[in-house]
Amino acid sequence: MLNVFHIVDLVGTLAFALSGATAGVREDYDIFGVFVLTAATAVGGGVIRDICIASLPPAGLVSSAYLLIIIAAMICVAFFQRLILSFEKATLFFDALGLGFFAAYGANKTWEHTQNIELSLLLGCISAVGGGSLRDLLTGKPPAIFSQDIYASAALVGAAIQLTGSAGIIPQFWSAWCAIIGCTLLRLISLRYKIGLPSIKHNGL
């Protein structure tokens, strides 16, 4: 079980790293700038979570596995741009998978440290969307969580499913997979059918 979790973690990190590296190359950053943006996107959400639960130093800054993934993502984007373009849908799929895993992993880690439901939901969600938000802020774009289709709310659903397992209501094994699959499917369906949350109408405001 731990090994499976670990592999999905690395796949999710790679997906986010690819999205950061692609954004950096599009902005014409130099190699080191692309590295910074790729790293911020891949580990940013987890670093914020670890700071809030005082699990320091943040896991994302001390693991060489993450570092290798960041470098691998940069190499992919540098040398296989055509390949990445043709895989655009695969990237979206991995991104949605990463969203699901990070939501489940973040909610579970926070629960183990604090046993607080509200915090676990919030930090599960922040783990999943934090990296992408940092990427948008650093490249001067309004964070996508504010305008996009179902994204952060899918992460919240994933975190909630995972917590039923973390709190011992259903077996951990099932909660993790239900959370990952539920969040990922919700995200993919919203992308496929262009479903978004309603916004609040404003008149005269």
Place this chain on the structure above:
Amino acid sequence: MLNVFHIVDLVGTLAFALSGATAGVREDYDIFGVFVLTAATAVGGGVIRDICIASLPPAGLVSSAYLLIIIAAMICVAFFQRLILSFEKATLFFDALGLGFFAAYGANKTWEHTQNIELSLLLGCISAVGGGSLRDLLTGKPPAIFSQDIYASAALVGAAIQLTGSAGIIPQFWSAWCAIIGCTLLRLISLRYKIGLPSIKHNGL
């Protein structure tokens, strides 16, 4: 005394939440985006303060009272937009009151954790202006603290008054109320008479 503090805290949080929710609706965010912006505005300053004094997890992320206030603010902005418009001056008043309370509360909490005057002044001020600055950064505006009339400096004055009580020079009861009333009045007077701090002239720079 504690109860009064608690009520003023909730009123201040509500004022900041209303300002965040209003900004989110104006930017046409979806419901979840408005929630994120409202929460960041209402609890952002306190979270930064709690991270800096290692009071983790941050109080703003684990209290369901704050969560209810955030949701209440969103409901207000969604259903009572005319009411909120007609209350614009009341909102400014609550915002100034919130500024005063957060400055006093932040300075006092930091003092109790660290007994350091400089840190207490800085974090009292950051507690009060942090949420609004996050709101501005996330919506792509230059933070208001940089251009506005007397705002962060009023928070600094409030924090300084509160510290005379935290350090035992005058009774806590009086320092808290003097800090809240002093900071709030200073802010309201600067709004009413359009008083601002001078800026540094630059020629040839």
Place this chain on the structure above:
Amino acid sequence: MLNVFHIVDLVGTLAFALSGATAGVREDYDIFGVFVLTAATAVGGGVIRDICIASLPPAGLVSSAYLLIIIAAMICVAFFQRLILSFEKATLFFDALGLGFFAAYGANKTWEHTQNIELSLLLGCISAVGGGSLRDLLTGKPPAIFSQDIYASAALVGAAIQLTGSAGIIPQFWSAWCAIIGCTLLRLISLRYKIGLPSIKHNGL
């Protein structure tokens, strides 16, 4: 040795403070706004480092020496604008020196707290470039680390040299000076000869 370190620290802080104060005056902020931007630029990188290694409260928020330097930098920019203009190259030199020192100091402090090479490299680099990045984010500019000539990568080289000493491979005394001189020279040479890192070409991306 400690005294020399301390003096270079203050010189580096002053250089970053001057760059923040200059940016604030150029943006027409009021006096308090200039103070906030100056402080964020001078101590921002160290605060992020201290949060990540749980050395709380952050050193940059509790030392009155830093506060005096921030105020001194504001006075310089307010009253001696012509002088500062004529010293533009001196400021660039001090900035490069500050970069070198902060990289060495940050890498060494992180190593002493965690004995982790990757973290020490990352946080040495973040100590050195964090303040300038905050300054750019707060004034609505894309962070200079992404587009500039050799800057963050010079800090990384400095952190790496310092770590050879922190880990006991070469004497601490030599590693500190080699790190400061190496990083500063690298930065100055890249400025003088307009040397930058290559960027990743993109076609059809």
